[in-house]
Amino acid sequence: MSQSLETLLARQRVLQAQAAKERQEISSHFTVLKKPFSWADKGLEAVQFIKSSPILWTSAFAVLAHFKPKLASKVLALGWGAMKLVKTAKSIL
Numbered sequence: 001m002s003q004s005l006e007t008l009l010a011r012q013r014v015l016q017a018q019a020a021k022e023r024q025e026i027s028s029h030f031t032v033l034k035k036p037f038s039w040a041d042k043g044l045e046a047v048q049f050i051k052s053s054p055i056l057w058t059s060a061f062a063v064l065a066h067f068k069p070k071l072a073s074k075v076l077a078l079g080w081g082a083m084k085l086v087k088t089a090k091s092i093l
Contacts, residue, residue: 050057065072 061072061075064075
């Protein structure tokens with residue numbers, strides 16, 4: 001019984017070493033993508049923050065409308081069109 005246990009433990013050590021080696025090889029291939037993925041993650045966090053705090057972007061738009069009304073109307077038209085486009089895309093998908 002102890003002989004089979006020893007062989008199993010030896011096999012386990014071999015497999016763990018092989019898995020560690022394979023993880024290292026895979027991670028070396030993805031180091032190039034680490035920086036772009038971190039930027040994408042930060043972008044998604046920023047979008048999530050803006051979505052979760054509507055008072056922030058409403059206030060920013062109010063300040064823009066107060067100081068630059070023509071630009072604010074263009075931004076509003078662009079945003080409205082983008083919202084309609086996103087809703088249409090969601091309904092299609």
